[in-house]
Amino acid sequence: MSDYPQAGYFDRKRSASYERRATRLLGGLYRLVASDVAAFAPPGGVVLDVGTGPGRLLHAIAARRADLVLGGVDLSADMVDIARAGAPSSRITFQVADVASLPYSDDSVDVVVSTLSMHEWPDRRRAVAELGRVLRPGGALLVYDFRFARIDRESFSGFADVRRVPVRPKWWPAPLFAKITASVS
Ligand SMILES: C[S@@+](CC[C@H](N)C(=O)[O-])C[C@H]1O[C@@H](n2cnc3c(N)ncnc32)[C@H](O)[C@@H]1O
DSSP, X not given: OOSSSSTTOOOHHHHHHHHHXXXXXXXXXXXXXXXXXXXXXXXXXXXEEETXXXXXXXXXXXXXXXXXXXXXXXXXXXXXXXXXXXXXXXXXXXXXXXXXXXXXXXXXEXXXXXXXXXXXXXXXXXXXXXXXXXXXXEEEEEEEEETTSOOOGGGGTTSEEEEEEEEOOTTOSSOOEEEEEEEOO
């Protein structure tokens, strides 16, 4: 039986290994997503990265927009330790939390972003509803995941302008990723 709350949990060893691979392979994806976030976030806005892992996406966003308040949450305490240790500035805060129960109040976030995490959420409908709860009216949801990840469109029924398009970061030979964008009306 697993010692961890769910299958595939990122323990210390797996988190450290993921951080090394992500740093080497995913810089192009993080830069692409950071540009999208920078385009959506209002001046001084609050950005939340859900399933932040080692937090590298938030580094890329911080490099583009010095005005934003940046937070990351992850289910794995080991990932959060790695993210905190690598944070380039105290402007980025990291917390241990499940996507289904975020430590943010209603209508408090301008942009919720997530990369390569949604396919691991056990109850996507509940998770996406929780993302909608913390987003303020007019806020943006940007979710990037593998193209093969199954999407239940019903999960996004509470959002407006829902779109799903393939994404190919520079130098990637094929569009392995897809992004879902949506807004809160
Ligand atoms: C493949 S990693 C992606 C990390 C990071 N977003 C990136 O793009 O490098 C998936 C992350 O999602 C986190 N995760 C999985 N289920 C979660 C949940 N229910 N709530 C919060 N985070 C979760 C995992 O702990 C892991 O750090």
